[in-house]
Structure formats: C-alpha cells, structure tokens
Amino acid sequence: MSRGTQIPEVLLQERGGRARWHGIPVLLRRLYEHSQPNGDLVQAHVVLKELSPLLSSEAMSFVTEDRKSAQESTFPNTYTFDLFGGVDLLVEILMRPTLTTEKKPQMSDDLIKDCLSVLYNCCICSEGVTKSLASRSDFVLFLFTLMTNKKTFLQTATLIEDILGVKKEMINLEAIPNLAGLVQSFDQQQLANFCRILSVTISEPDLGHDDKHTLLAKNAQQRRNGSPSQAEVNQVTILNIPGFIERLCRLATRKVSEATGASDFLQELEDWYTWLDNALVLDALMQMATAEAEHSSAGGLLPSSDESVLAASPLRQRLPQSMKVVHEIMYKVEVLYVLCVLLMGRQRNQVHRMLAEFRLIPGLNNLFDKLIWRKFTSSNHVLHGQNQNCDCSPEISFKIQFLRLLQSFSDHHENKYLLLNVQELNELSAISLKANIPEVEALVNTDRSLACDGKKGLLTRLLTVMKKEPPDSSFRFWQARAVESFLRGATSYADQVFLLKRGLLEHILFCIIDSGCKSRDVLQSYFDLLGELMKFNIDAFQRFNKYVNTEEKFQTFLTQINSSLVDSNMLVRCIVLSLDRFESQTDDMRVMEMLSECLLLSYLARVENRLSFLFRLINIINVQTLTQENVSCLNTSLVILMVARRRGELPSYLRALREKEYTERYPGCLLNNFHQLLRFWQRHYLNKDKDSTCLENSSCIPFSYWKETVSVLLNLDRASPCAIASYIDPAYMELDQELMDD
Numbered sequence: 066m067s068r069g070t071q072i073p074e075v076l077l078q079e080r081g082g083r084a085r086w087h088g089i090p091v092l093l094r095r096l097y098e099h100s101q102p103n104g105d106l107v108q109a110h111v112v113l114k115e116l117s118p119l120l121s122s123e124a125m126s127f128v129t130e131d132r133k134s135a136q137e138s139t140f141p142n143t144y145t146f147d148l149f150g151g152v153d154l155l156v157e158i159l160m161r162p163t164l165t166t167e168k169k170p171q172m173s174d175d176l177i178k179d180c181l182s183v184l185y186n187c188c189i190c191s192e193g194v195t196k197s198l199a200s201r202s203d204f205v206l207f208l209f210t211l212m213t214n215k216k217t218f219l220q221t222a223t224l225i226e227d228i229l230g231v232k233k234e235m236i237n238l239e240a241i242p243n244l245a246g247l248v249q250s251f252d253q254q255q256l257a258n259f260c261r262i263l264s265v266t267i268s269e270p271d272l273g274h275d276d277k278h279t280l281l282a283k284n285a286q287q288r289r290n291g292s293p294s295q296a297e298v299n300q301v302t303i304l305n306i307p308g309f310i311e312r313l314c315r316l317a318t319r320k321v322s323e324a325t326g327a328s329d330f331l332q333e334l335e336d337w338y339t340w341l342d343n344a345l346v347l348d349a350l351m352q353m354a355t356a357e358a359e360h361s362s363a364g365g366l367l368p369s370s371d372e373s374v375l376a377a378s379p380l381r382q383r384l385p386q387s388m389k390v391v392h393e394i395m396y397k398v399e400v401l402y403v404l405c406v407l408l409m410g411r412q413r414n415q416v417h418r419m420l421a422e423f424r425l426i427p428g429l430n431n432l433f434d435k436l437i438w439r440k441f442t443s444s445n446h447v448l449h450g451q452n453q454n455c456d457c458s459p460e461i462s463f464k465i466q467f468l469r470l471l472q473s474f475s476d477h478h479e480n481k482y483l484l485l486n487v488q489e490l491n492e493l494s495a496i497s498l499k500a501n502i503p504e505v506e507a508l509v510n511t512d513r514s515l516a517c518d519g520k521k522g523l524l525t526r527l528l529t530v531m532k533k534e535p536p537d538s539s540f541r542f543w544q545a546r547a548v549e550s551f552l553r554g555a556t557s558y559a560d561q562v563f564l565l566k567r568g569l570l571e572h573i574l575f576c577i578i579d580s581g582c583k584s585r586d587v588l589q590s591y592f593d594l595l596g597e598l599m600k601f602n603i604d605a606f607q608r609f610n611k612y613v614n615t616e617e618k619f620q621t622f623l624t625q626i627n628s629s630l631v632d633s634n635m636l637v638r639c640i641v642l643s644l645d646r647f648e649s650q651t652d653d654m655r656v657m658e659m660l661s662e663c664l665l666l667s668y669l670a671r672v673e674n675r676l677s678f679l680f681r682l683i684n685i686i687n688v689q690t691l692t693q694e695n696v697s698c699l700n701t702s703l704v705i706l707m708v709a710r711r712r713g714e715l716p717s718y719l720r721a722l723r724e725k726e727y728t729e730r731y732p733g734c735l736l737n738n739f740h741q742l743l744r745f746w747q748r749h750y751l752n753k754d755k756d757s758t759c760l761e762n763s764s765c766i767p768f769s770y771w772k773e774t775v776s777v778l779l780n781l782d783r784a785s786p787c788a789i790a791s792y793i794d795p796a797y798m799e800l801d802q803e804l805m806d807d
Contacts, residue, residue: 087142090149092116100158109158110176117183120146124186140190152187152194155180160207174216181211181220188227199232209241212259213250222258229265235295236266238302245306257316257396260403266299267406280691280749293411300410310407310419317400318428319393320435394436394459401466408473417480421515426474426483429467430517433526437467468543471527475550477759479507484551485522487513489563496559505557524551525567532572536580537587545573545590552597555762561602570598570605574612578621588625589632596639601646601765603655610663619664630681631695637678638701640669642764645708672714676721679705680735683722687738688745696749699742700760707766707774715777716786723792733797740789740799743775 092112099109123140146152159180162172188195198204205228211221229236238244251259303309404425407416420426429437475481482490490513497504517523531544548569552560564570573595576582599605613619626633644666650656660666668674682702686695709718719736726735750757751772761768780788790798 086145089145093149093151113179120186124189127189143187143190147194155184156204177217178220181224185224195227195231199228218255226261238299248306260399263403267296269296297411304412311423313400314423314425394463398462398466401470405470405473421480427517430523438530465543468547471547472550477554481551482508482511483516484524486517489522493559496562528567536582537584541587542590545594549594549597556600570608571612577625592633592636596636600639601643606659606663634698634701638704644669680725683739688741719792733793736789736793737799743779
C-alpha cells in the first residue's frame with residue numbers, strides 16, 4: 066500500500082508545496098487508487114506518465130554527468146517517490162496478476178514498460194532502491210517471466226541486470242521458470258542482451274584487493290564451501306540449454322552490416338561513449354539510428370521528436386551514421402565475456418569441444434582486420450581489470466575481451482593450434498622434422514578442418530598488431546598474455562621457433578630495453594612471455610645474445626629484472642631451469658659455445674647471483690600476503706633450491722640464508738618465514754591436481770620431486786643437513802606456530 070494514501074490529499078498538496086515534492090505524493094495516491102483490482106488501469110497509466118518525467122530527468126542527469134561524484138541527495142524526486150511508497154506500489158502493480166486468481170483487466174504492454182522504466186530510473190539514482198528490489202527474490206524471478214514479451218524485453222533485461230549487480234546472494238538460474246524455453250525464444254539481439262545478465266550469474270564474485278584476495282583466504286573459503294559454487298552450478302545450467310553455445314558463437318562471429326558511416330566514426334565514438342553505458346540507452350539510440358537511415362534513404366530528415374531528444378542531451382552531437390557498428394561491438398563484448406568465463410570454468414573441456422565444433426576461432430579470424438583490430442588505435446588508456454563492467458569505450462572493451470578469450474582458449478589446451486591456419490600447422494610439422502624431434506601429439510590430433518582460413522591465422526595476426534602498439538599501450542599487456550598462453554604448458558620447441566621466426570623475441574627485448582616502457586603490468590607480461598619463449602631453447606638464447614650485445618644493454622636488462630622480482634621472477638626461473646639443462650648437454654658444441662658467450666647464462670651460473678635472487682624472493686612474500694600474482698615467487702625459490710639439491714648443494718644454500726639473516730641482524734626471520742611458506746605450499750598444491758600439473762609441465766621437473774624437496778626442507782630433525790630447522794637457533798625457532806587458516 067502506498068504510504069501517502071493515509072494522508073489527506075489537501076495536506077499533501079499544502080506540505081508538498083513547502084517541501085518541493087513536485088506533487089509526487091498526490092500523484093502516487095491517485096496511482097494507487099486507479100491501480101486497485103477494480104480500478105481503471107488506463108487512468109493509472111495516465112498518472113504514471115505524469116510521474117515518469119520527474120524521475121527520468123534525474124536519471125538522465127546521472128547517466129550523462131560524473132556518476133562517481135553524484136550523491137543520492139541530489140535526486141530529491143527519486144527520494145520522495147520511494148519515501149511515499151512509489152517503488153513498492155509499482156512492484157505491486159506489476160506482480161498483481163500473479164498474486165490473485167480473480168479475473169482482472171489485462172495490463173497493456175506500454176503500462177508494463179513504463180513501470181519498469183520508472184523502477185530502472187529509480188535504481189540509477191538510488192542504490193537503496195536497487196538493494197531493496199534485489200532482496201525480493203519473488204520479484205526478481207517474476208521479472209524473468211516478463212522477458213518472454215519482446216515489447217517489454219529491453220526494459221526488463223536492463224532492470225534485472227542492475228538488480229543482480231547488487232544482490233548479496235547469487236541467483237540460482239535453475240529457479241527461473243522454463244529457463245531453456247525462455248532462452249530459446251530469444252532472437253539474436255535479445256540473446257546478446259541476456260548475456261549481460263548471465264555475466265553476473267556465472268562469474269565468481271570479485272574478491273577485490275583486500276585480505277580476502279589472498280590465497281590463504283581463498284583456500285579457507287573453498288574448504289568451507291566444499292561443494293561447487295552457485296556460479297559453477299549456473300554455468301552447468303546454461304551449458305545444458307540446447308543450442309546455447311552455438312548461438313553465442315554465431316553472435317560472436319557474425320559480420321557487421323557493410324553500411325558503415327564515415328571513416329572518422331571511431332573518433333566520434335570516443336567523444337560520447339559514456340552515454341552508451343547501459344543497454345537501454347544504447348538500444349534507444351539504435352532505434353533512432355535506424356529511423357535516421359530510413360529517412361535519409363527516403364530523402365527526409367529525422368522527425369522533430371527525435372531531434373528534441375538529442376537536443377535535450379548535453380552531448381548535442383550528431384548521431385554517427387554507423388551506429389550499427391557500435392551496437393554490434395557492444396553485443397560482442399557481452400558474448401565474448403560469457404564465453405571467456407565458461408572457458409575458465411569446471412566444464413572447460415566441454416566448452417572447448419563446442420567452440421571448436423562451431424568454428425568460433427576461424428570466425429573471429431575473419432573479423433580481425435575489418436572489425437576487431439582496425440587501424441584506429443587509442444594508446445592513452447590505462448590498464449583495465451578483468452571485470453566485464455570495464456569503464457571504457459566499446460572499442461577498447463571489445464579488444465580486451467577478445468584478447469582475454471584468446472588467452473583462455475589457448476591456456477594449457479591442445480585446441481590452441483586452431484589459432485593457426487593449415488599452412489602454419491604444416492610449418493610447425495616442418496620445424497619438428499628439421500630438428501629431428503617428434504611432433505607434439507596435440508598438433509597431430511588437430512582437426513585441420515576447424516583451423517583458421519585465409520593467408521594468416523589468428524595468432525599471426527595478433528603478433529602483427531602487437532608489434533605496432535605504442536610502448537605503454539595497455540593492449541600490449543593483454544596481447545602478451547594471449548601469446549604467452551599459446552606457449553604455456555609442456556614446452557614445445559616447434560611452437561617457440563614458429564614465434565622466433567616472426568621476430569617476437571627481438572620485439573620483446575626492444576620493449577624491455579629500448580622502448581622506454583614504464584608500465585609494470587606491460588613489463589611483467591613481457592617478462593613472462595620471454596621466459597616461455599626462451600625456456601630450454603638454445604636458438605632463443607643465441608638470438609638474445611645477438612640483441613643484447615653490449616654491457617650497457619645487459620645492465621639495462623638486469624635493472625628491469627631487479628626493479629620488481631614479483632614481475633620478473635618467471636623469467637629468472639626459466640633461465641635457472643635452462644642453464645641446468647644446458648650444463649647437462651656438454652657434448653653439444655652449440656650449447657658449450659652459448660654457455661661461454663651468453664651474458665645472461667653466465668650471470669646466473671654464478672652462485673652468489675642465484676643466492677641474491679633467492680634472498681629477495683623469500684623476503685618479499687609471506688603466508689598472509691600470498692596471492693595468485695606473487696605465489697610464483699615461492700615456486701621460483703623452490704626451483705633454485707631443487708636444482709641445488711640435485712647437485713648436492715642444498716646445505717650450502719641454507720647456510721647462506723642463515724648467514725644472510727645474521728648479517729641483516731634478523732636471526733631466524735628469513736628461514737622461519739620460508740618454513741611457513743613451504744607448509745602453506747603443501748596444503749595448497751597437494752590437493753590441487755591442475756596446479757601441480759602446471760608446475761610439472763612448466764618446469765619439466767616431476768611433481769614428485771617438488772613434493773619430496775619440500776618434505777626434506779620441512780623435516781624437523783635438526784640433524785638433517787637439508788632441513789630448514791637445522792639452521793635456526795632454538796631461541797629463534799617459530800616452527801610450531803600454526804598457519805592463520807581462518
């Protein structure tokens with residue numbers, strides 16, 4: 066019941082004049098009276114149309130101005146509307162047909178649309194309204210039933226998206242009545258919009274950068290949850306909808322209408338993209354663009370009403386003729402995000418089979434030059450996070466989601482070879498034949514009918530644009546991650562040579578040494594990529610030595626490595642592993658020459674330099690601060706010690722750690738910390754098959770040797786020369802301290 070119905074209308078009018086309520090309480094009273102079971106819905110709609118402009122004007126000002134600085138107190142009409150029960154009343158009006166079996170007048174589509182639009186406008190201006198609606202699970206599920214009506218679909222979808230964005234508990238997709246039938250009834254445009262909703266329901270909640278982001282907290286959370294999360298359950302639910310993935314692949318790869326506008330469209334887009342942030346406004350503009358095209362072809366102009374809508378906006382710019390391109394780009398962003406999330410989920414192999422079968426990669430390859438990576442490049446943007454709600458232009462969002470999809474698609478999966486065309490696949494085979502090594506099984510098993518078409522595969526096209534990016538462009542980060550994922554897993558000599566022949570190593574070294582790049586994110590991605598490219602590959606080290614041919618260049622390279630070991634430790638690990646292998650191949654003259662000539666290998670061959678890296682790697686992390694980003698430091702320190710153990714040098718390394726502690730006047734600090742880290746390592750990796758397999762594949766060291774080395778180091782027998790405990794004086798012993806699990 067509307068809160069204003071208990072107050073006489075005269076009093077509402079009198080008080081409203083002083084309080085500047087703009088007649089909202091009186092209008093709500095009338096809306097309540099007309100919307101009752103025996104009321105007049107036509108008159109109710111008339112009243113709602115009087116209310117609507119008072120709220121939409123505030124919502125538009127929020128959309129077109131700086132939202133971050135906006136406060137709810139700057140939207141008095143929305144506050145008044147909610148205060149007098151307007152939000153509850155609209156929910157009641159919408160849901161009334163489902164709450165009674167009595168015969169009632171049919172609600173018009175226009176009335177439903179206007180109710181939804183008013184609620185959406187209130188959500189824009191008031192997070193309190195959004196949270197209130199989100200707490201009503203019955204209303205949220207009811208909204209999905211309204212999506213069956215094409216006339217109310219857009220308003221419904223946009224409102225659902227806002228509500229789910231603040232809902233504390235993730236919705237269970239299985240609770241939606243006839244979800245499969247609902248999704249199958251969507252046309253392609255509706256399905257793309259529905260992906261905005263799906264992205265909220267299948268993604269694990271973002272833990273942010275607080276304490277919950279640490280591996281310690283994540284592991285504790287996983288132990289408490291035990292069973293699959295709601296997001297994982299929802300992923301299975303949508304994968305079981307017949308034809309769903311196939312339709313997403315068609316959406317992701319369909320070509321945009323050739324009727325694109327002026328060549329400077331994308332520059333115009335940069336000026337007003339913030340107005341396109343929500344699907345409701347975007348589709349409204351799309352309808353106007355379609356009308357503009359129809360009138361232009363007929364020799365006419367936009368109707369005056371459309372002109373007035375544009376004039377009311379502070380942007381007051383001509384709508385680009387190629388709005389269809391924007392529309393398509395926005396849709397593809399949502400679709401690629403959903404596919405990317407599914408590729409990273411528990412059903413990854415099932416999703417991979419589907420994406421290969423429905424030729425997603427060849428389809429994206431055909432779009433690459435014309436849509437995904439055109440000549441236009443914006444280099445002044447900052448690095449964007451992995452959230453689909455990236456606050457940047459559609460063009461930038463599209464490129465980032467495309468690169469994230471390639472990264473997820475290639476990472477530790479044999480389908481990565483679908484990124485090449487048939488000629489490039491044959492080139493890989495020829496490289497293996499020339500080197501007299503067997504072809505990788507995944508390459509042999511690749512179905513070449515599902516590979517890329519055309520003169521270049523997708524990976525080669527990506528390398529081409531990667532080299533043209535400005536030094537600090539954040540696209541470099543995502544491009545490097547995508548290429549690195551192609552190399553990750555069991556090291557393939559042929560894969561490395563394929564990329565070396567295309568000048569990738571020289572490009573990376575130019576970026577690190579000569580380009581003046583200052584972005585730590587970009588440098589980290591390039592260090593990681595360089596490590597995968599050079600690992601165990603004598604050709605790569607020869608190329609490195611040819612490029613880094615002066616002491617000055619080498620010192621610049623070392624300075625970059627040492628400036629942040631969290632960023633560069635994967636490269637350090639690669640060099641240590643490669644050096645260990647090369648030193649066992651003393652009968653190969655090429656290897657012997659490289660060991661004597663390469664500045665990088667010579668530097669890491671010196672024990673004092675390895676120890677320097679080891680000290681810092683252990684010192685920059687502890688159990689409480691371990692994250693997915695810095696746990697690699699722990700594994701790199703273990704690689705250094707495993708190599709030392711294999712050579713019988715582990716006790717001397719532990720003695721050096723002890724001496725370092727006393728030199729720094731912190732006895733026990735370094736070794737106690739390392740002991741705690743290794744105890745955590747056992748708990749983290751011994752129960753995770755995927756993570757342990759990744760360690761084994763990337764290092765070519767059996768995981769059994771990893772486990773054995775950790776056990777030896779954690780041995781509490783102080784008589785053992787390879788146990789950390791033997792090197793900590795009893796007065797400084799903290800080995801019985803429990804890990805902070807909870």
